[in-house]
Amino acid sequence: MISSEAPFQLVLAAPPGVDVSELAFDEVHVAYSDGRAETVLKANGQSVTADSAYVSLDKENAEAPLRWGPNGRLVLSGTVSSDVEEDVQVSVLA
Numbered sequence: 001m002i003s004s005e006a007p008f009q010l011v012l013a014a015p016p017g018v019d020v021s022e023l024a025f026d027e028v029h030v031a032y033s034d035g036r037a038e039t040v041l042k043a044n045g046q047s048v049t050a051d052s053a054y055v056s057l058d059k060e061n062a063e064a065p066l067r068w069g070p071n072g073r074l075v076l077s078g079t080v081s082s083d084v085e086e087d088v089q090v091s092v093l094a
Contacts, residue, residue, distance in 0.1 A: 005081040010057075013073035021047060025066040030057060032080070039078070041066065048072040 010030070014020040024043070031038040039057045041064045048068035055064040057078030068074060 004085065005079050007077065007079050010076040011073050012076070014068070014070070017070055019070045021067055021069040021072075023067070028064070028066065030076070036080075041076070043067075048074060 012028075026043055028041040029038050030041070037060050039059075040061050041055065041057075042061070043066040044063035046065040046067075048065050051071060052073050052075050053065050053068070054075045054077065055062060057076050064074060064076075066074070
Protein backbone atom coordinates (compact mmCIF):
# COMPACT_ATOMS: atom_id res chain seq x y z
CA MET A 1 0.00 0.00 0.00
CA ILE A 2 1.14 3.53 -0.71
CA SER A 3 0.74 6.00 2.12
CA SER A 4 0.17 9.67 1.48
CA GLU A 5 1.29 12.23 4.06
CA ALA A 6 0.11 15.83 4.46
CA PRO A 7 1.51 18.51 6.78
CA PHE A 8 -0.70 20.83 8.86
CA GLN A 9 -0.40 23.67 11.36
CA LEU A 10 -2.70 25.02 14.07
CA VAL A 11 -2.05 28.42 15.62
CA LEU A 12 -3.36 29.26 19.10
CA ALA A 13 -3.44 32.98 19.88
CA ALA A 14 -5.48 35.47 21.87
CA PRO A 15 -7.23 38.34 20.13
CA PRO A 16 -4.88 41.29 19.42
CA GLY A 17 -4.02 43.25 22.56
CA VAL A 18 -5.52 40.69 24.95
CA ASP A 19 -3.21 39.35 27.67
CA VAL A 20 -4.01 35.73 28.55
CA SER A 21 -0.72 35.05 30.35
CA GLU A 22 -2.54 34.63 33.68
CA LEU A 23 -4.77 31.85 32.31
CA ALA A 24 -3.32 28.48 33.22
CA PHE A 25 -4.02 25.51 30.95
CA ASP A 26 -2.99 22.05 32.18
CA GLU A 27 -3.39 20.39 28.80
CA VAL A 28 -4.80 20.76 25.31
CA HIS A 29 -6.44 17.88 23.41
CA VAL A 30 -6.37 17.76 19.61
CA ALA A 31 -8.91 15.33 18.12
CA TYR A 32 -9.10 14.30 14.47
CA SER A 33 -12.15 13.59 12.31
CA ASP A 34 -11.03 10.13 11.19
CA GLY A 35 -10.94 8.53 14.64
CA ARG A 36 -7.14 8.38 15.03
CA ALA A 37 -5.83 8.77 18.56
CA GLU A 38 -6.02 12.33 19.82
CA THR A 39 -2.87 14.25 20.67
CA VAL A 40 -2.51 15.52 24.24
CA LEU A 41 -0.28 18.50 24.94
CA LYS A 42 0.62 18.84 28.61
CA ALA A 43 1.79 22.14 30.09
CA ASN A 44 5.53 22.17 30.65
CA GLY A 45 5.36 25.04 33.16
CA GLN A 46 6.95 27.53 30.78
CA SER A 47 5.57 30.57 28.97
CA VAL A 48 6.05 31.53 25.36
CA THR A 49 8.90 34.02 25.71
CA ALA A 50 9.19 35.12 22.08
CA ASP A 51 6.40 35.99 19.66
CA SER A 52 5.91 32.32 18.81
CA ALA A 53 6.66 28.88 20.18
CA TYR A 54 6.63 25.83 17.91
CA VAL A 55 5.54 22.34 19.01
CA SER A 56 5.44 19.12 16.99
CA LEU A 57 2.26 17.03 17.14
CA ASP A 58 3.86 13.99 15.52
CA LYS A 59 3.43 11.89 18.66
CA GLU A 60 0.36 11.23 20.81
CA ASN A 61 1.71 12.99 23.90
CA ALA A 62 3.90 16.08 24.02
CA GLU A 63 4.73 19.01 26.28
CA ALA A 64 4.27 22.66 25.37
CA PRO A 65 4.37 26.13 26.92
CA LEU A 66 0.64 26.68 27.40
CA ARG A 67 0.89 30.33 28.54
CA TRP A 68 1.54 33.32 26.32
CA GLY A 69 1.25 37.09 26.57
CA PRO A 70 -0.13 39.73 24.20
CA ASN A 71 0.74 39.01 20.57
CA GLY A 72 2.23 35.63 21.53
CA ARG A 73 1.11 32.47 19.79
CA LEU A 74 1.62 28.75 19.98
CA VAL A 75 2.16 27.06 16.61
CA LEU A 76 1.34 23.35 16.55
CA SER A 77 2.52 21.40 13.53
CA GLY A 78 2.31 17.80 12.45
CA THR A 79 1.48 15.43 9.65
CA VAL A 80 -1.40 13.10 8.94
CA SER A 81 -1.18 10.09 6.68
CA SER A 82 -3.53 7.49 5.30
CA ASP A 83 -3.39 4.46 3.05
CA VAL A 84 -6.52 5.69 1.23
CA GLU A 85 -7.45 9.12 -0.07
CA GLU A 86 -9.69 10.91 2.43
CA ASP A 87 -10.25 14.26 4.12
CA VAL A 88 -8.95 14.53 7.67
CA GLN A 89 -9.77 17.54 9.80
CA VAL A 90 -9.00 18.63 13.33
CA SER A 91 -12.47 18.13 14.77
CA VAL A 92 -11.93 19.27 18.37
CA LEU A 93 -9.38 21.46 20.09
CA ALA A 94 -10.18 21.45 23.79
